[in-house]
Amino acid sequence: MSRPTVLLVNWRDTRHPEGGGSERYVERMAEGLARRGFGVTVQCAAHPNAPADEVVDGVRFRRRGGRFSVYVYALVAIARARVDLVIDVQNGVPFFSRLVARCPVLVLVHHVHREQWRAVLGPVLGRLGWFVESRLAPRLYRRCRYLTVSEVTRAELARLGVSSSRTTVVHNGLDPVPLTRAGRDADPTLVLVGRLVPHKQVEHAIDAVARLSTRWPKLRLEVVGDGWWLANLRAHALLRDVRDRVTLHGWVDEQDKHEIIARSWLHVCPSVKEGWGVAIMEAAAHGVPSVAYRAAGGVAESIVDGETGLLATDFDDFVRKVDRLLRDEELRESMGVVGQLRAAGFDWDRSVDAFEKAVRASIRS
Incomplete structure (x- = not known):
C-alpha cells in the first residue's frame, strides 16, 4: 500500500525572516507526519535564508514567490499536485486551494484576524481583507474540514459560519526547555x-x-x-x-x-x-x-x-x-x-497524534 501524501501551503516557513510560532507549529506537524510514513511537501514563499528546494527532517520544502506571488505559485502547485490531501494554512488570506485541488482540503487556521486587518492595511484595504476572511473563505471552504489550535479560535470560526462539528482543535506542543544558568534577577x-x-x-x-x-x-x-x-x-x-x-x-x-x-x-x-x-x-x-x-x-x-x-x-x-x-x-x-x-503536559508527539488523526479523517472524507 502506498504511503499517504500531503501538500501544506503556507505563507512562510520558520527560516523566513518573519517566521514565528505559527510556522513552527506547521513544521512540527509536517515533521511528525513524515516520521509516521507520510510523504510531506511544504510550499511557501522564497527568501534569502534558505534554498528554493531542500529536504529537512523528511519534509520537502519548495519555496517560490514573495509576499504576494507566493499565492500564485502555491495555486499552481496545488493544481499540479497528485496528493491525498492539501492543507491550506490560512493566515488571514486563503490560498483558494478548493478551486483547483484534486483531493480533499483541510483548512488550518491559527486565529481570526478581525482586529489585525485595519492595523496592518488601514480602514479601506482592511475591510476588504476582513471580507475575504470572514465571508468569502467560509463560503468557499464550506465543505472542508477545519483544524485550529485553540477552542477560542474554534468558537470564532463558528461565528463566521464554520460549524464547530467540522473543526478539530490540536493544541501546540512545547519543545523541551533547555537547562539554564540564570536565576531570577534581583531587580524586577x-x-x-x-x-x-x-x-x-x-x-x-x-x-x-x-x-x-x-x-x-x-x-x-x-x-x-x-x-x-x-x-x-x-x-x-x-x-x-x-x-x-x-x-x-x-x-x-x-x-x-x-x-x-x-x-x-x-x-x-x-x-x-x-x-x-x-x-x-x-x-x-x-x-x-x-x-x-x-x-x-x-x-x-x-x-x-x-x-x-x-x-x-x-x-x-x-x-x-x-x-x-x-x-x-x-x-x-x-x-x-x-x-x-x-x-509539562504539552508535547509535540501528543499534538502530532491528534493532527495525524485529523489528517486521516480528512483524506477519507
Missing part, C-alpha cells in the same frame, strides 16, 4: 518574546514600564525577537524616556532566549491576537507567569487566568495586572509552580 524584570510587528503591540509593554517607573525605579523590559517594526520601537522607548530600561535584543539563539526568560519575573504578551501563545507556555515552563489581553484569542486558553497568569481587559488593566504580580511575590511564585506543572 519583564520579558516579551515575539516578532516585532505592529499587531504584537510591544509599545504597550514599553508604555507599562514608563507608567510604572516611579513605583518601580529599577524595572526593566527585555524584548526578544526581530522584525521590521524594530526601529519604531527604539523611537518609542526614546519618546517615553525609558530607553535605558528597555533592551531590544533582536534575534537570539534558543539558549540565550531561555536564559533571558528564566531570569525574568514576569512575561508580558500585549498582542492584539494570538492563535495560542507559544512564548506564554515557554515562560510557564520556567515558572514565569504571563499577563496578556483577554480578548487576544488563544492567550485566554494558554493562560489559566488567576492560576498561571492574569488576563487584562484594556491597557490600564494590563498595567494594574503587571504591577500586582510585581508586588505579590507569593502569588507570582505560586503561579509559576502551577504554570510549570501545566506546561
Whole structure:
C-alpha cells in the first residue's frame, strides 16, 4: 500500500525572516507526519535564508514567490499536485486551494484576524481583507474540514459560519526547555518574546514600564525577537524616556532566549491576537507567569487566568495586572509552580497524534 501524501501551503516557513510560532507549529506537524510514513511537501514563499528546494527532517520544502506571488505559485502547485490531501494554512488570506485541488482540503487556521486587518492595511484595504476572511473563505471552504489550535479560535470560526462539528482543535506542543544558568534577577524584570510587528503591540509593554517607573525605579523590559517594526520601537522607548530600561535584543539563539526568560519575573504578551501563545507556555515552563489581553484569542486558553497568569481587559488593566504580580511575590511564585506543572503536559508527539488523526479523517472524507 502506498504511503499517504500531503501538500501544506503556507505563507512562510520558520527560516523566513518573519517566521514565528505559527510556522513552527506547521513544521512540527509536517515533521511528525513524515516520521509516521507520510510523504510531506511544504510550499511557501522564497527568501534569502534558505534554498528554493531542500529536504529537512523528511519534509520537502519548495519555496517560490514573495509576499504576494507566493499565492500564485502555491495555486499552481496545488493544481499540479497528485496528493491525498492539501492543507491550506490560512493566515488571514486563503490560498483558494478548493478551486483547483484534486483531493480533499483541510483548512488550518491559527486565529481570526478581525482586529489585525485595519492595523496592518488601514480602514479601506482592511475591510476588504476582513471580507475575504470572514465571508468569502467560509463560503468557499464550506465543505472542508477545519483544524485550529485553540477552542477560542474554534468558537470564532463558528461565528463566521464554520460549524464547530467540522473543526478539530490540536493544541501546540512545547519543545523541551533547555537547562539554564540564570536565576531570577534581583531587580524586577519583564520579558516579551515575539516578532516585532505592529499587531504584537510591544509599545504597550514599553508604555507599562514608563507608567510604572516611579513605583518601580529599577524595572526593566527585555524584548526578544526581530522584525521590521524594530526601529519604531527604539523611537518609542526614546519618546517615553525609558530607553535605558528597555533592551531590544533582536534575534537570539534558543539558549540565550531561555536564559533571558528564566531570569525574568514576569512575561508580558500585549498582542492584539494570538492563535495560542507559544512564548506564554515557554515562560510557564520556567515558572514565569504571563499577563496578556483577554480578548487576544488563544492567550485566554494558554493562560489559566488567576492560576498561571492574569488576563487584562484594556491597557490600564494590563498595567494594574503587571504591577500586582510585581508586588505579590507569593502569588507570582505560586503561579509559576502551577504554570510549570501545566506546561509539562504539552508535547509535540501528543499534538502530532491528534493532527495525524485529523489528517486521516480528512483524506477519507
